[in-house]
Amino acid sequence: MRANDPAELFGNRNEGRRHDWDIRKLHILRTLRDRGTVTATAEALLMTPSAVSQQLTNLAKRLGVPLLEADGRRVRLTDAAHLVLRHAEAVFAQLERADAELAGYLRGEAGVVRVGAFSTAVPALVVPAVLRLRRSHPALEVRVREAEAAEAYELLSAGAVDLALSLAAHAPSARDPRFTVVPLLADPLDVALPADHPLATAPDLRLSDFAAEPWIFGGSGPWSQITTAACEAAGFVPEQAHSAAGWTAILSMVSAGMGVALVPRLAGARGEGVVMRELPADRRPYRHVVAAVRRGAESGAGVGRVLSALREVSPTPPLP
Helix, strand or coil: CCCCCCCHCCCCHHHHHCCCHHHHHHHHHHHHHHCCCCCHHHHHHCCCCCHHHHHHHHHHHHCCCCEEEEEECCEEECCHHHHHHHHHHHHHHHHHHHHHHHHHHHCCCCEEEEEEEEHHHHHHHHHHHHHHHHHHHEEEEEEEEEHHHCCCCCHHHHHCCEEEEEHHHHHHCCCCEEEEEEEEEEEEEEEEEEECCCCCCCCCCCCCHHHEEEEEECCCCHHHHHHHHHHHHCCCCCEEEEEECCCCHHHHHHHCCCCEEEEEEHHCCCHHHHHCCCCCCHHHCEEEEEEEEEECCCHHEEEEEEHHHHHHHHCCCCCC
């Protein structure tokens, strides 16, 4: 057998032979090499000398090579033993790296957390959270998947993502045993007006001031419901003059004087010829963003790190 041939050392399966490698016994052999005597090895490992000798005899039988030879009243390692330890050191090093990585995983400092998030949340929340985590926990990897609310919960339920960001209006019921829902932020809604609109510079605006205006919002889905609910809370039903889902299209129509729209501040939407007006705090509508995880997963350290980072980068906290 070639002394430097790992295939022979670990066993050639083609010959129907496979060596049994016992990490504990290899550790005893390494300690004997370092300590020099069976007695010192036994003391270091809190074993009896006879137990050390028995374990090494058993390892030699398993490997099929002599590991020790007499040297006066002591023993010394054979060349085969040194060959075994040369390869075992790589195993010990890999186990040390595995222990360190596992410890980091348990502390939430390593691992992978998969996040599903709706489109405006990705640049406004998820990306800043990822950048923050890269600085504080570089071994924790966040993988992002853009998904609207319904799809995000399907992905979460199926185990395809570990955390889903959505709007509260489309979050599962608190009674749903599959998920834990965590309030993340209250996103203010501002009014987008044409720059030459009579109310573009008016003081003390109310949402009800736009009751007679043509409105632009999606024909269905969460944004349609959020706009309608906000206007109804202000005392009127908005007249939907145009339907669009993308902010570029909506703001283009607002700029052209075709109507007004509610725009979430988180979207960071801006358009030429468009004025964004904040409503007074006591009359300001919001959309509520939540994070959801599978029930019980909120105690996971990695998911907890991501949730904390999302809270830290959220521009506005959830309302009490």
